[in-house]
Amino acid sequence: MLLLILGLIVFLGVHSTRLFAPQWRARQIAAKGLKAWKGLYALASIVGFVLIIYGYGQARLDPTWLWISPVWTRHLAALLTLPAFILLAATYIPGSCLKARIGHPMLLGVKFWALAHLIANGSLADLLLFGGFLAWATALFVVSRKRDRLAGVSYGKGKPAMDAVVVIVGLVAWAAFAMYLHGVLIGVKPLGM
Incomplete structure (x- = not known):
């Protein structure tokens, strides 16, 4: 269950930067560049998604x-x-x-x-x-x-x-x-x- 929760935090957190931290997001894009930001965004999204899939699969074994x-x-x-x-x-x-x-x-x-x-x-x-x-x-x-x-x-x-x-x-x-x-x-x- 911990991996599912961690995956949700990472995946939904990354996808919530425009919601909760728009100024921080803008600063990161300005500092790193749009391509680097998108790359880090995609990497974090993939990590979160994999954690969600694995964590949910494990949680389904003993619901x-x-x-x-x-x-x-x-x-x-x-x-x-x-x-x-x-x-x-x-x-x-x-x-x-x-x-x-x-x-x-x-x-x-x-x-x-x-x-x-x-x-x-x-x-x-x-x-x-x-x-x-x-x-x-x-x-x-x-x-x-x-x-x-x-x-x-x-x-x-x-x-x-x-x-x-x-x-x-x-x-x-x-x-x-x-x-x-x-x-x-x-x-x-x-x-x-």
């Missing part, structure tokens, strides 16, 4: 159960991850109305993903992992939207045709992950396939 979720919550979780994949696609596919309206679709997608997994999983490790990501994404989404409004950031209007592309890419990615990759990578088949 501390806080609640037992009914079987039907797995299906609800699978359904809730669908918008998460669509929002993730909106993050990377430019020109959609969805991205223009939301501004930070990845953070909203992380919130859907985390909530879905909290509903279907009830161990202490699940609460730490998914609850940690839910709290982080919620705080960062609120702060990012506020920062955008104060700075007058506009994401344009977007094109409905690009929304169709976003939805199709999101659906395909969700289907591939839900029906195959989740079982291979995580060891759990959310749709029982």
Whole structure:
């Protein structure tokens, strides 16, 4: 459990520098240069991510159960991850109305993903992992939207045709992950396939 907690601190901490330490972040970029900052950021993110994966895997071997979720919550979780994949696609596919309206679709997608997994999983490790990501994404989404409004950031209007592309890419990615990759990578088949 300690490695999971350490991984969450490192990964979410690195991804929270704009939230909690924007001046420190700006000073580091000015001192080290943007490429060096991005390199250190990526390295710390990878270390945190590996610690999360390993720590969560270890915690799953001897879980501390806080609640037992009914079987039907797995299906609800699978359904809730669908918008998460669509929002993730909106993050990377430019020109959609969805991205223009939301501004930070990845953070909203992380919130859907985390909530879905909290509903279907009830161990202490699940609460730490998914609850940690839910709290982080919620705080960062609120702060990012506020920062955008104060700075007058506009994401344009977007094109409905690009929304169709976003939805199709999101659906395909969700289907591939839900029906195959989740079982291979995580060891759990959310749709029982």
